[in-house]
Amino acid sequence: MKQWFAFIFTSFFLMGIASGVNAYPGMQAAAEQTTDSTLERINILPQPFPVALVDFSDIVGEPVNFDQYKGKVVVINLWATWCPPCVRELPALNRLDQTLDAAHFALLPISIDAEAVAIVQPFLESLGLPTFNSYFDPQQRLRDVFPLDTIPATFILNEQGELVAYVRSYVDWDDKNVISFLEQFRKGTK
Secondary structure (H helix, E strand, O other): OHHHHHHHHHHHHHHHHHHOOOOOOOOOOOOOOOOOOHHHHOEEEEEEEOOOOOOEEOOOOOEEOHHHHOOOEEEEEEEOOOOHHHHHHHHHHHHHHHHOOOOOEEEEEEEOOOOOHHHHHHHHHHOOOOOOOOEEOOOOHHHHOOOOOOOOEEEEEOOOOOEEEEEOOOOOOOOOOHHHHHHOOOOOOO
16 A cells, blocks of 8 residues: 555656656646637746757758858757647648748757658658658757757747747647737837
8 A cells, every 4th residue: 555655656746746847937838728829828028038059950961050050030840750639730831931031030959769761851742742841850969959858849939049938738830810929029029
């Protein structure tokens, strides 16, 4: 009986620790909400939050970091091939990327698959997305910047490279209001 109580106590203790790991204030896993628009799931921070520069890589293995995108609103989507909601978002993210004004916005889908390039590009091709440009973080270095315990997760940086919004859930990126939602993070458009 004592072993059973010890097991239950340890389980709850570990779950409490795991659920308490958050990189930014208010970054708890979002509870499912019933709304007309999944954009309402996106949490806007009360003030911009600085983000550490951590390298991830492009398809040829060259290092990339968020500093390269300063001056643009950056939409970072963390995903994996083994995550059904992530895969569900990919076609809409591809369409969003085609509609974003590249002078003001950058979409950075970043796969956290351990096998990275070896499996991701063939996987995207099997989905009919051969030109979808994904980046890679197979060592999950971005864990030092963003919590990776829930994916898909999207983090939005303002033009200064600061975190301004996030969502740790599926979003319908085909929503007709996505562009106007993202526009609010551009300097001088508020």
